[in-house]
Amino acid sequence: MNYSNLSVAPTARAAMPPLAAKVEPVLRVSGLEVTYYTDAGRAKALDNVTFTLNPGEKLGMVGESGSGKSTMALAMMRMIKAPGRIEGGSVVVGDTDLMSLDAEGMRKARLSKIAYIPQGAMNSLNPVMRIGAQMMDAVKSHLPRESRAAIEARCKRALQSVDLDPGVFRMHPHELSGGMKQRVCIAIGILLDPQVIIADEPTSALDVVTQRQVMETIDNVKNAINAAVILIGHDMGLMAQFVDKVAVMYAGRLVEFSTVREMFTDPRHPYARALIDSLPNLDNKGVFQGIPGLAPSLLRLPSGCAFHPRCASIMDSCRSVRPEPRVLAGGRSVTCHLYDGEG
Amino acid sequence: MTLKLAIRRLLFLVLVIWAASTIVFFIPRLSNRNALRERFGELARTGGFSPQDLEKIIASMQQQFGLDQPLLHQYWTYLGNIVRMDFGYSLYRYPSTVSELIAQSLPWTIGLLLVTTILSFIIGNLLGAVAAWPRAPRWLRLTATPFILLTGVPPVIMAILLIFFIGFRLKWLPLGGAYSVGIVPTWSWSFALDMLKHQILPALALIFGSVGGWVLSMRGMGITIQGEDYVNFAEHKGLTGGRIFRDYYLRNALLPQITGLALALGTVIGSAIIVEGLFGLPGIGNMLNLAIRANDFPTIYGIVLFITIAVALLMTLVEFIYPLLDPRIKNS
Numbered sequence: 165m166n167y168s169n170l171s172v173a174p175t176a177r178a179a180m181p182p183l184a185a186k187v188e189p190v191l192r193v194s195g196l197e198v199t200y201y202t203d204a205g206r207a208k209a210l211d212n213v214t215f216t217l218n219p220g221e222k223l224g225m226v227g228e229s230g231s232g233k234s235t236m237a238l239a240m241m242r243m244i245k246a247p248g249r250i251e252g253g254s255v256v257v258g259d260t261d262l263m264s265l266d267a268e269g270m271r272k273a274r275l276s277k278i279a280y281i282p283q284g285a286m287n288s289l290n291p292v293m294r295i296g297a298q299m300m301d302a303v304k305s306h307l308p309r310e311s312r313a314a315i316e317a318r319c320k321r322a323l324q325s326v327d328l329d330p331g332v333f334r335m336h337p338h339e340l341s342g343g344m345k346q347r348v349c350i351a352i353g354i355l356l357d358p359q360v361i362i363a364d365e366p367t368s369a370l371d372v373v374t375q376r377q378v379m380e381t382i383d384n385v386k387n388a389i390n391a392a393v394i395l396i397g398h399d400m401g402l403m404a405q406f407v408d409k410v411a412v413m414y415a416g417r418l419v420e421f422s423t424v425r426e427m428f429t430d431p432r433h434p435y436a437r438a439l440i441d442s443l444p445n446l447d448n449k450g451v452f453q454g455i456p457g458l459a460p461s462l463l464r465l466p467s468g469c470a471f472h473p474r475c476a477s478i479m480d481s482c483r484s485v486r487p488e489p490r491v492l493a494g495g496r497s498v499t500c501h502l503y504d505g506e507g
Numbered sequence: 508m509t510l511k512l513a514i515r516r517l518l519f520l521v522l523v524i525w526a527a528s529t530i531v532f533f534i535p536r537l538s539n540r541n542a543l544r545e546r547f548g549e550l551a552r553t554g555g556f557s558p559q560d561l562e563k564i565i566a567s568m569q570q571q572f573g574l575d576q577p578l579l580h581q582y583w584t585y586l587g588n589i590v591r592m593d594f595g596y597s598l599y600r601y602p603s604t605v606s607e608l609i610a611q612s613l614p615w616t617i618g619l620l621l622v623t624t625i626l627s628f629i630i631g632n633l634l635g636a637v638a639a640w641p642r643a644p645r646w647l648r649l650t651a652t653p654f655i656l657l658t659g660v661p662p663v664i665m666a667i668l669l670i671f672f673i674g675f676r677l678k679w680l681p682l683g684g685a686y687s688v689g690i691v692p693t694w695s696w697s698f699a700l701d702m703l704k705h706q707i708l709p710a711l712a713l714i715f716g717s718v719g720g721w722v723l724s725m726r727g728m729g730i731t732i733q734g735e736d737y738v739n740f741a742e743h744k745g746l747t748g749g750r751i752f753r754d755y756y757l758r759n760a761l762l763p764q765i766t767g768l769a770l771a772l773g774t775v776i777g778s779a780i781i782v783e784g785l786f787g788l789p790g791i792g793n794m795l796n797l798a799i800r801a802n803d804f805p806t807i808y809g810i811v812l813f814i815t816i817a818v819a820l821l822m823t824l825v826e827f828i829y830p831l832l833d834p835r836i837k838n839s
């Protein structure tokens with residue numbers, strides 16, 4: 165397989181710290197598990213997910229619809245609603261273990277330590293409140309002693325940093341375009357300089373030009389506050405240009421986690437390989453190929469490795485033995501029996 | 508709201524009032540009953556004048572009321588009277604004018620309806636909102652259930668049950684009437700208290716009859732709003748539960764309920780007529796009831812039109828207020 169002629173090559177990043185450097189991770193997720201107790205049965209939507217991120221790093225999280233990307237983000241915010249439950253694992257931001265906080269502590273951690281920019285920002289703003297009021301109440305609920313003027317100045321700064329006119333402050337959501345609403349949501353996300361920002365499909369409803377602008381906006385604000393950013397999305401091509409690391413989800417599991425260069429030049433997990441191969445490139449003249457087979461239902465997961473019915477590299481053990489995440493040389497992690505001997 | 512839209516709304520209001528007045532004009536005329544004859548026949552029977560005199564009196568009264576004119580002519584006169592808001596004399600309560608009758612009975616009805624409608628709107632919507640709010644304590648969410656069950660009970664039955672148990676068996680409150688028999692209405696605290704006591708059961712009958720409806724519609728609305736992205740995002744922002752409930756959930760869920768309030772105003776009048784009749788309150792509903800029985804059409808016209816115009820005006824008012832509450836309406 166020839167990966168060298170991909171049309172979407174990762175851009176060089178001189179500022180990126182080498183992986184070996186001693187930087188304290190700002191986000192440590194380990195063993196995270198979420199189950200939805202539906203009428204049809206138990207769906208394990210997140211299964212033993214573990215990874216870390218350093219300050220200033222951008223992670224792109226990809227996977228088919230239903231693979232658990234949003235569940236992952238919501239679990240990190242401790243916002244999984246019934247019938248779902250977080251059944252184990254820990255999320256540590258800086259030196260705060262979110263799972264050990266009480267409800268009030270978690271409320272305060274949201275937005276100030278870890279911010280979530282929701283999937284579907286189109287409907288994420290209250291239609292009957294002005295943008296300004298929706299930004300100010302967020303700040304006020306975390307910094308009750310800050311003066312009104314200071315809060316307002318903070319909100320307007322945030323609007324400016326996402327390239328919005330300060331006049332937006334006085335507008336209602338229905339007066340804004342989709343891209344502007346998305347930026348407002350990002351502006352809200354960065355109001356309190358969180359250490360971790362999660363953006364769930366921040367660009368999926370936008371046109372290509374606006375997509376790029378929003379991605380660049382996220383990039384700029386990330387640089388300004390040196391937060392770790394998790395970008396959730398389907399678009400590998402867009403990801404390739406903006407992220408440092410890529411996490412591939414499949415059926416609730418993190419099947420591969422590596423740097424963007426490793427992912428695009430030498431993907432290890434067979435599913436990740438299939439994803440990269442399916443990208444339009446010069447060989448197949450830009451035709452999107454897709455991956456053969458269907459995503460499995462979480463209620464009836466295949467035995468052993470959940471990917472085995474679609475896997476091109478299937479071995480005997482794959483049908484019966486579940487692979488566990490394995491850290492390979494260089495720090496990348498893969499969940500596949502092909503690498504049982506490595507790491 | 509643009510000026511053009513406002514003018515369109517007002518024209519529509521005039522159309523509604525015209526249609527209502529026309530229907531109201533012709534319906535009592537379909538009956539062959541003659542209120543004057545009934546009224547004076549009664550007088551004649553109880554003694555006084557001879558049958559010949561009776562015919563003369565009736566004929567002169569007919570003339571005085573313009574009832575000897577062709578129907579279409581009467582209709583035009585009637586429309587003219589409406590424009591001047593002058594409904595003339597009551598046939599049955601002659602020589603009182605219809606306007607006098609309305610003025611006498613109106614305060615009772617407005618007092619009762621205003622208080623009960625506002626109270627049931629507030630109570631019903633709060634209970635419904637809480638019932639659909641997943642983070643409310645369980646006992647609080649269940650408070651709504653008995654009110655929902657009460658929606659099935661018609662206002663008549665509700666009123667009779669209240670009169671029987673609270674008024675008759677427990678003797679906590681008077682059975683009916685606007686104030687105690689034998690008391691002369693004065694501007695005093697003791698009279699006000701006596702009057703209030705007489706209003707409690709009718710008010711309860713009306714409130715119990717309508718709270719459940721608000722609870723049900725608000726709970727339905729709340730379930731929808733509670734899952735909206737903006738409510739979730741409010742929680743992601745780390746807002747306190749109370750603020751999310753008030754600013755993000757309740758405010759949005761209430762919007763359609765306000766339209767519902769405008770619609771409810773029409774039906775509330777219907778229950779008021781029943782309840783006023785059962786409790787013997789001298790309100791406008793009771794007056795209408797009596798006027799219909801006597802086929803006193805000037806009074807029927809007056810009251811029905813008054814109610815129609817009042818409800819139509821209130822609905823238009825709600826429509827003008829709505830854009831202030833929902834910024835999305837303003838531009839569309």
Ligand SMILES: Nc1ncnc2c1ncn2[C@@H]1O[C@H](COP(=O)(O)OP(=O)(O)OP(=O)(O)O)[C@@H](O)[C@H]1O
Pocket residue numbers: 200201202207209227228229230231232233234235236246247248283462
């Ligand atoms: N409230 C819920 N009740 C039951 N199952 C749920 C619920 N929410 C999510 N799931 C299940 O959890 C799995 C993961 O869903 P999730 O929304 O995290 O997927 P996703 O990767 O974000 O997909 P998409 O790309 O479509 O946003 C899905 O299989 C879904 O069916």
Ligand code: SF4
Pocket residue numbers: 433434435469470471472475476477478479482487499500501502
């Ligand atoms: S474990 Fe086996 S089936 Fe699963 S991805 Fe690896 S090779 Fe394929």
Ligand SMILES: [Mg+2]
Pocket residue numbers: 233234235283364
């Ligand atoms: Mg999702």
